[in-house]
Amino acid sequence: MVSNSTIADLLIPKVEFTPEDLRTRYPSRALPEGAMVTRFAPSPTGFFHIGGLYTALISHKLARQSQGVFFLRIEDTDKKREVEGAADLVIQSLRKYGLIPDEGETGPGLEVGQYGPYRQSARVDIYHTFVYRLLLEEKAYACFATPEELEEIRSQQEKEKIRPGYYGPWAIWRNRSQEEVRDALNAGKPYVIRLKSPGDINQRVLFSDLIRGELELPENDQDIVILKSDGLPTYHAAHVIDDHLMGTTHVLRGDEWVSSVPLHLQLFQAFGWVPPLFGHIAPIQKMDGNSRRKLSKRKDPEASVLYYDEQGYPKEAVIEYLMNLADSGFEEWRTNHLSKSYYDFNLEISRCSRSGALFDAAKLGSISKEVIGSLNAIETYEQGLHWATQYNPALASLMSRDPVYSQNILNIERESEKVRKDITKWSDLEYEIGYFFDDYFFEKSLDPASFQGIENLDDIQRAIQEFIDGYDESDDKDQWFHKLKIIASNHGYAESTKAFKKNPTEFKGHVGDIAKLIRMLLTGRNQSPDLWEIMRVMGKARCAQRLNHLETLVKKGS
Numbered sequence: 001m002v003s004n005s006t007i008a009d010l011l012i013p014k015v016e017f018t019p020e021d022l023r024t025r026y027p028s029r030a031l032p033e034g035a036m037v038t039r040f041a042p043s044p045t046g047f048f049h050i051g052g053l054y055t056a057l058i059s060h061k062l063a064r065q066s067q068g069v070f071f072l073r074i075e076d077t078d079k080k081r082e083v084e085g086a087a088d089l090v091i092q093s094l095r096k097y098g099l100i101p102d103e104g105e106t107g108p109g110l111e112v113g114q115y116g117p118y119r120q121s122a123r124v125d126i127y128h129t130f131v132y133r134l135l136l137e138e139k140a141y142a143c144f145a146t147p148e149e150l151e152e153i154r155s156q157q158e159k160e161k162i163r164p165g166y167y168g169p170w171a172i173w174r175n176r177s178q179e180e181v182r183d184a185l186n187a188g189k190p191y192v193i194r195l196k197s198p199g200d201i202n203q204r205v206l207f208s209d210l211i212r213g214e215l216e217l218p219e220n221d222q223d224i225v226i227l228k229s230d231g232l233p234t235y236h237a238a239h240v241i242d243d244h245l246m247g248t249t250h251v252l253r254g255d256e257w258v259s260s261v262p263l264h265l266q267l268f269q270a271f272g273w274v275p276p277l278f279g280h281i282a283p284i285q286k287m288d289g290n291s292r293r294k295l296s297k298r299k300d301p302e303a304s305v306l307y308y309d310e311q312g313y314p315k316e317a318v319i320e321y322l323m324n325l326a327d328s329g330f331e332e333w334r335t336n337h338l339s340k341s342y343y344d345f346n347l348e349i350s351r352c353s354r355s356g357a358l359f360d361a362a363k364l365g366s367i368s369k370e371v372i373g374s375l376n377a378i379e380t381y382e383q384g385l386h387w388a389t390q391y392n393p394a395l396a397s398l399m400s401r402d403p404v405y406s407q408n409i410l411n412i413e414r415e416s417e418k419v420r421k422d423i424t425k426w427s428d429l430e431y432e433i434g435y436f437f438d439d440y441f442f443e444k445s446l447d448p449a450s451f452q453g454i455e456n457l458d459d460i461q462r463a464i465q466e467f468i469d470g471y472d473e474s475d476d477k478d479q480w481f482h483k484l485k486i487i488a489s490n491h492g493y494a495e496s497t498k499a500f501k502k503n504p505t506e507f508k509g510h511v512g513d514i515a516k517l518i519r520m521l522l523t524g525r526n527q528s529p530d531l532w533e534i535m536r537v538m539g540k541a542r543c544a545q546r547l548n549h550l551e552t553l554v555k556k557g558s
């Protein structure tokens, strides 16, 4: 008669620890009452979804506001799906968005915290310890079913139109004798370890989800794989063991896991542990025509965290926006606490949308405009340059050529009463400031075609010449405009639109026509920030050079 422990030793050799050793190594956390221990547990599969950042933000916020702990655990036991560099992308993104974990990896080769290692592939001995214990207690067993046999089971179930899976009578290794297991082992057959599920599909499991409320789901009766043939655990087993040892109190994760809760509760029970609380976050959605759907990794560029970086949304804007999605009470709080950090808001997980928050690009844009609008000129310059250095090197080189000039440009309508809000994201910068730089301006901003069909060209040219000759950088805005009006009037243009409209036949046009042309000549655009401010920043010589260009442009365009 072969003993159970002999078999367990053969199935999982070299188990170094006992569960008790590990309990000593990872003692219960001494935290104040009510402190939440949360975690973010991504699988490094290469794409960092905005929904992941959203989940991390919620988890981080809940831990911080309760004086708890937020840790990062890299769930890399599925070696087939792992992509190199994917974990670093998460680590760096969390850092960028200020969601630095209290424990876990915080940078290349850096790990903090007493409950590590925080990468599952480095915890294999820990998983073996507990799976070994389940084998001893006959709560788990070895399964040598071949892929062909499993396929056969699947197709038989399909034929009989019954529930697929490895359970009940279909669990062909569940009740094998120790001798059969030993023989299979001796024959060198590959195997997995499965949970011997005590569940009954006809029974219901009740649990209270932090977001979705009371839920009732069928019990799990599948003998799921807990240890794969490569010796690594499955997600289900690994995260249960980790969340227990790492002292997680609140699991916040995507709602694709909600149907696995009965299984997870069963695993906690099999190990003899109290499960944490669960909150399942519905995926962020978007409108597609008239219907809602999940943000899709394939279809929607905004599904990727990197998109926000590339577009140049300031991190505060992204976080602020996600807070709006996370808690329906945030927006009102923000209206009453304009200058506070989002940290001062108390996030209430029960206010998180059950059906899935709707992504609203316009809302993100308006938050982002406010964030950029609240920066002073130097901050705008520094943050804009930081973005451009990575994503628009040509712009970065223009901006860094003359930092003071660049800062003056960015200060137009900035440190003033009515702040400019034309920059939504840093990728708008090129359009908003490029024309201030001569080489850029002559190459990209000016379109000779816009200077066609100008009536009374000679008059206008003379007026513009007079205007620049008499231009004085120290004139205030009223003086500046007054001069322009006089010149306009001297050349047969009304001093205001009103005067022109009263007697249109008396004038060639009005002062606005001249101002419009000046704007076009200086900026290449029909609309711009305040022209008086633009001229002060550009300086007289540059303005003169651009204004003298009219004739050439008219010729070029004809």
Ligand code: GLU
Binding pocket: 040, 041, 042, 043, 075, 235, 239, 251, 252, 253, 254, 257
């Ligand atoms: N690694 C799992 C995932 O990326 C984590 C789920 C969880 O947070 O428990 O979906």
